[in-house]
Amino acid sequence: MSRIDNDNQLVDFVRAARESRAPFEIVAGGTRRGVGRPVGDLPMLDVSGLCGIIKYEPEELIVTARPSTPLAEINAVLAEKNQRLGFDPADWSRLLGSNGVATLAGVASCDASGSGKLRHGGARDSLLGFHAVNGLGETFRAGSKVVKNVTGFDLPKLVCGAHGTLAVLTELTFRVYPRPSHLVVLCLSDVTPETGFAALRKIAHSPLEPAGLAYLPASMMAEVGQGAALIKLEGASRPLEEKVALAHGLLGSVMQRIDGDPFASIGCGDRFADIAGDIWRIFLAPSDAPRVAKEIAATHWLGDWAGGVLWIAAPPSDAARIRAIAAAAQGQAMLLRASAESRAALGLFAPQPPALAALNKAVKAAFDPLSLFNPNRL
């Protein structure tokens, strides 16, 4: 394990790795090392020293921080000004059995977006700009520190979800959003997946601007009959009450209120932390969610983003079947938690069509031609 504490050391390290053609694994908090194909027995580069908030400008709706800044630190600092990251950054550490510290760069690299993606988009929609070192050992920057920018290629989108395969990040600028003062979670109980997801889509396509829309079957939530559709609404106190009334009117029923925020353990997968088996996230056109869930027929599962993502726990023997069902629905099945052997065999996503796979490879090579960074992970 090597450790770097500043950009210059990082550049030296990457240049030396390039000279000796020695690939390595990039690690900050280490909570997401179990995501994607194992990189093999490679040296690790510890970047946790690149840490701390550089500048937080609440009135510009932006925060700039070093990549290994703990997510908890960012969340706390933003909360002081009644702001937050809009995509509900997902800390997968409990799910993945890690006792490390989730960081900003980990969230960005995995595009780890929680329930809030529904309203404000994913991490990729909030990352405005970054600084990094590419596989040539050169520092570069892309994007900007303003919320509206079309200058040059939108490389921030690319590093989001690249799982650290393009560059080593050294600075990130995120857009932030106001944090409403109040929230209410409504529960439509004892509904089938078909009825529950239909209710969620109705709210999704209403002007209520919901902050979370999830369906949980009885196996995932006690005392909800067959299952529950959960609706999270936010706002200032008085308007929120009127929005609750509108939601009741839209669905034609009075729903019970739930204490606390169940979405806090939905978007990050905590509800699957103690459940055995592989954990999948399947991205779908929302209206396909009930049909796909039924076809997979897992005991433990739930749907977030009004059906746009299904979380599924399944035995390893189900892998091929799950990928096939997702593909038939024109969805994407992401293998989030599994044994190293399964992850090596199955990859994070199903193989892409040849032309698209070749394009991905060419873009990767445009950043990291020698494949030094987290090789094979994506």
Added chain:
Amino acid sequence: MLLPPTDSKIVARRAEIVAALRAIVPDGVVADQSGLATFDADALSAYHQMPLVCVLPSNREQVSEILKYAQAEGIPIVPRGAGTSLSGGALPREDGILIGMGRMKRILEIDYENGCVTVEPGVTNLNITKAVEAQGFYYAPDPSSQIACTIGGNVGENSGGLHCLKYGLTTNNLLGVTFVLPSGEIVTLGGKCGAQGGLDLLGLVTGSEGLLGMVVEVVVKILRKAPVTRTLLASFDSVPAAGACVAAIIADGVVPAAMEFMDRRAAEAIEDFNQPGYPKGAEGILIIDADGVEADVTHAVSRVIDIVAHCGGRTVEATDEKQRARIWSGRKAAFAAMGRLAPDMICMDGTIPRHALPQVLEEMAQLSDHYGLGCCNVFHAGDGNLHPLILFDVMKDGDFEKAEAFGADILRLCVKVGGVLSGEHGIGIEKRDLMTDQFGPNDLEQQHRVKCAFDSGGLFNPGKVFPTLSACVEQGHIHVHGAQLPHPHLPRY
């Protein structure tokens, strides 16, 4: 403005190229000079160039065949939607094939269950909204040219509009595209599921200004129209007071659907033009829209009224839909109104951190004196997107050059205060040579390598966006324009 030199060998092969394109698109090749004249410029109308030939495909297979042919023959390609680019993104080349996507304008599927619409690239932005508005939906990004501009062009430019702060740019409202690579291969990036199973190439091609390939199908999100929209007009005695008010509104947690700033000169020109009722004598005016469900809007409006008063401003609220329309009619006629102040004008586009507005306006006034040209400002204050309008007279010797230099200085000023060269118009040819003011050599080289991953031959929209992109290897030699390459150490391959 220099473009990469014309390849006379290609121009000499014109008849053969026209014939080859006719074999692919029998009913869609424009080769006569009067027909081509229609396509010789986009909305950056100071620049004109007749294309070698224009081809109007009507399906993706034809697009693919055209690109395969161009690739095999080494002929440059310029993609074009409706030609409304303000930065010259669709300016043709004398040695290039202009591909117009206007015939591919079918709406393929409207999926209310999933809140999305699948369209061909030639569908206009506004026609997407028109197709779904009866059901209470709309497509959120609303560039000012929305009546004419196409969704394919919107993807190419990552178009914005008045409502970006709350609803995002094109990139935030896209689920997928079908894309033809320069090789002619067709790839699908994203889709209704919103995921790609690899790198976010959808995010990359959005806003790539026609440098990476051609969009042949687009899946966009549609949103439920807000039931209530209220409009406030706030006036201030000083620009810093207006700026402070914008910051205070944002800090309070209000996200207006739109928040527009006009300086005194702009507001007075507009008032003279169509009398929207803007207060005389105010140094800064804000138009603020709040939308959503009634309860949220009521809350936001009362917060804004308090904040404006606290910042020393005065608020008037539109009492009915007619007055609301009247207030907005002024802002929407801003360019036309300014057009009466001088024979010619150019509209600039940069983004600045909101807090820098007073400083930027002050320095812009100094530049205005320096160049002896008038300037007024409209500003998407919510997201910091500034549109200075520079007034000049093209008949006056040297005025146009002065206006361009003034514009470049304004954009450099945007970068100096921490902003960017373009918030929504794109770089095109207009701002290409300023890219080195915002980006360093490593930054541009990294983007350049990404370009080459798609288009190793450098055939797609050469001469646009990157000052050095024409240096992509083209038939074994490197084009150099001007005295020297700005980045002599760029890798060449």
